[in-house]
Amino acid sequence: MDILEQIRPAEGFPSGGAQTGIYHYDRLDREFLAARIATFREQVERRLSGALTEQEFKPLRLMNGLYLQLHAYMLRVAIPYGILSSTQLRKLAHVGRTYDRGYGHFTTRQNIQFNWIALEQTPDILAELAEVDIHAIQTSGNCIRNVTTDQFAGAAADELIDPRVYAEILRQWSTDHPEFAFLPRKFKIALTGSPQDRAAIKLHDIGVLTTRNAEGIPGFTIYVGGGLGRTPVIGVKIRDWLPAQDLLRYMEAILRVYNASGRRDNLYKARIKILVRETGAAKFAELVEREFASLSGERFALPQAVVDTIHARFGAPQFETLPAQSGAFDAAVAADADFARWTRTNLHPHRVPGYASATISLKPIGGIPGDATADQMDLVADLADRFSFGEIRVAHEQNLVLAHVRRDDLYELWQKLRQPGIETPNIGLVTDIIACPGLDYCDLANARSIPIAQAISARFADLARQHEIGELHLNISGCINACAHHHVGHIGILGVDKHGSEAYQITLGGAANEQAALGQLLGAAVPAEAVPDLIERVVALYLDRRMPGERFIDCFRRLGMAVFKEAARG
Amino acid sequence: MVETRPQVIDATGRAIDNGWTQLADAAPLPAAGGVILPLARLLATAEAVLPVRLGVLLAPGDAPDAVAALLHRLGVVAVSFPKFRDGRGFTQARSLREHFGYGGEIRAVGHVLPDQFLSLLRCGVSTVELAEGQDPAVWRSVLALRGGLDTRPVAERPLPLLRRLAAPIGIE
Numbered sequence: 201m202d203i204l205e206q207i208r209p210a211e212g213f214p215s216g217g218a219q220t221g222i223y224h225y226d227r228l229d230r231e232f233l234a235a236r237i238a239t240f241r242e243q244v245e246r247r248l249s250g251a252l253t254e255q256e257f258k259p260l261r262l263m264n265g266l267y268l269q270l271h272a273y274m275l276r277v278a279i280p281y282g283i284l285s286s287t288q289l290r291k292l293a294h295v296g297r298t299y300d301r302g303y304g305h306f307t308t309r310q311n312i313q314f315n316w317i318a319l320e321q322t323p324d325i326l327a328e329l330a331e332v333d334i335h336a337i338q339t340s341g342n343c344i345r346n347v348t349t350d351q352f353a354g355a356a357a358d359e360l361i362d363p364r365v366y367a368e369i370l371r372q373w374s375t376d377h378p379e380f381a382f383l384p385r386k387f388k389i390a391l392t393g394s395p396q397d398r399a400a401i402k403l404h405d406i407g408v409l410t411t412r413n414a415e416g417i418p419g420f421t422i423y424v425g426g427g428l429g430r431t432p433v434i435g436v437k438i439r440d441w442l443p444a445q446d447l448l449r450y451m452e453a454i455l456r457v458y459n460a461s462g463r464r465d466n467l468y469k470a471r472i473k474i475l476v477r478e479t480g481a482a483k484f485a486e487l488v489e490r491e492f493a494s495l496s497g498e499r500f501a502l503p504q505a506v507v508d509t510i511h512a513r514f515g516a517p518q519f520e521t522l523p524a525q526s527g528a529f530d531a532a533v534a535a536d537a538d539f540a541r542w543t544r545t546n547l548h549p550h551r552v553p554g555y556a557s558a559t560i561s562l563k564p565i566g567g568i569p570g571d572a573t574a575d576q577m578d579l580v581a582d583l584a585d586r587f588s589f590g591e592i593r594v595a596h597e598q599n600l601v602l603a604h605v606r607r608d609d610l611y612e613l614w615q616k617l618r619q620p621g622i623e624t625p626n627i628g629l630v631t632d633i634i635a636c637p638g639l640d641y642c643d644l645a646n647a648r649s650i651p652i653a654q655a656i657s658a659r660f661a662d663l664a665r666q667h668e669i670g671e672l673h674l675n676i677s678g679c680i681n682a683c684a685h686h687h688v689g690h691i692g693i694l695g696v697d698k699h700g701s702e703a704y705q706i707t708l709g710g711a712a713n714e715q716a717a718l719g720q721l722l723g724a725a726v727p728a729e730a731v732p733d734l735i736e737r738v739v740a741l742y743l744d745r746r747m748p749g750e751r752f753i754d755c756f757r758r759l760g761m762a763v764f765k766e767a768a769r770g
Numbered sequence: 771m772v773e774t775r776p777q778v779i780d781a782t783g784r785a786i787d788n789g790w791t792q793l794a795d796a797a798p799l800p801a802a803g804g805v806i807l808p809l810a811r812l813l814a815t816a817e818a819v820l821p822v823r824l825g826v827l828l829a830p831g832d833a834p835d836a837v838a839a840l841l842h843r844l845g846v847v848a849v850s851f852p853k854f855r856d857g858r859g860f861t862q863a864r865s866l867r868e869h870f871g872y873g874g875e876i877r878a879v880g881h882v883l884p885d886q887f888l889s890l891l892r893c894g895v896s897t898v899e900l901a902e903g904q905d906p907a908v909w910r911s912v913l914a915l916r917g918g919l920d921t922r923p924v925a926e927r928p929l930p931l932l933r934r935l936a937a938p939i940g941i942e
Contacts, residue, residue, distance in 0.1 A: 228926070235928055379857070464856060464858075503936075
């Protein structure tokens, strides 16, 4: 059978300019995906027949996003730099409904996971996803993973370049890269198009920050060796400014040094952060620069024509010419206090006058952070079609974003969002909790995360009080693998095993942005039931001592840990 | 002493005459033929005039720089994979081709899977030594499935756009 027959183009997809934001595939891209699926189908057959051992099959299934968990396979589907069309989101809803238990879980790397997958069905799932140009390639394994960027890419007012274009170039470069598929360990790259870091780039193996050089030309500042897990490290800068055309050449150089020299004797010391630490950042930078110099600049430079061609493959929204102010919006804010509250947290400035980006919270009070039902996904897809050029973003904070909403339409959008699960006006607030699945689902965990998130969320349920507290990032991980990035939460909570029972360590002062910092330990681990009270005391001290307009993190930095330790003792 | 040499396939997956004997550190040199020596032994013997053809076996931790000056005398460079998950050989092969312009045979030896065949070729490997019991037909079928025998111009192959556009300038 012609492998292309396995992938029928979905009706109306892509429909010219109707689907914006995503990178549009052509026939040959689809042939590539079809060949990948055919290969994987054959590998699954070899595994099912016993021709491949589990040990041999493992890296092959991981290349296709398939994990084996305690009770079932888990499929992690790539959402390149977190951007989906409504057609794609509906397909994800369909997969959740048909092959899983009716929902999906959006991750801190802007992907989606399905937790109850049967091995023999995975080639069919992948073929269904390929109908809408989605795949699960390199969402696991010791290879270059999904490149992430900020959820307001292409929309944010402060952007210097559109990071989607370079993220897509990195995606194509790293997909099926012949040299870097068997690295010492997994490898994560994050890129942001503005000097404001909304992609936590210093917590990635490579972080790319867009900056201007002395002549005002936008290029990239390169950080390397960031990461959390059991050895949390903030990435170090190894290049002040790199011309945009040299991005791939520099990536090749870093990856080569890592592939040749990264440790392979110990799983826990195999990430690039350990190589950077053991080599020394300056020496490591020197090795990279030497490799960089030896790669032909002419050969590895990205021609502007290539960048432009790839840029042109993104559907561009046809924005209307609108006044910056919206009378309808201002009137609704004045008339409806609930709407006004939502606008204070869930909107982000847009580069085009008369538009805003709206965040849809997946953090309902008492809910499971990042989970969305198939019905919710379908609804968000409909809203995207109606209000945002059919485009949806996944934020690394595990929320969804409609990037381009007319300010005139925001009140109507908000009214349609007033449904359980997606209505909460809490973006950036204490209940916008990032949490891992924890011991309820994950066999690596030491302690449960979800019930702690639910208890804290319930304690701070009062919206007026949340808004009074203001920006406060709270992250909960169920073990030291730090999937919820607890080290960089303003308040971080880590589940530990204390003499056979679950206990929780609290850290304060972490940050994931361009001022990235690791949190400091507040004190000894406490039992689950003591956590909300402890958080309450920390917040009470902040409210008591803050200066006008001072955020929690700034107040913490000013006052220092000792004051908070004192307050925590009660 | 008669020994059975491992089976070797070329870049199309067809079995070819092996032509080389891998020698351990202390094993005596044969009177003729081709031998693949460990790096240290090659460096120690390189000055001598020998009746045999020379090749080298790079361990995963060996830097290709170490043989750079000798490449013109080598008929084969073997890059080794102690486990298929250890991908250092890919970088060694590419360094040999791109940094040192080595045009001779690069042979993958050790634990490699048919599923890695195309990546090996794209990194510059030209032959693969198969483990006992491995069937060249499986390697050929994997290659065919992944477009390795695709003879269309790069611009018409099922590759990401970047690779189609950038193939002439060599970005992988």
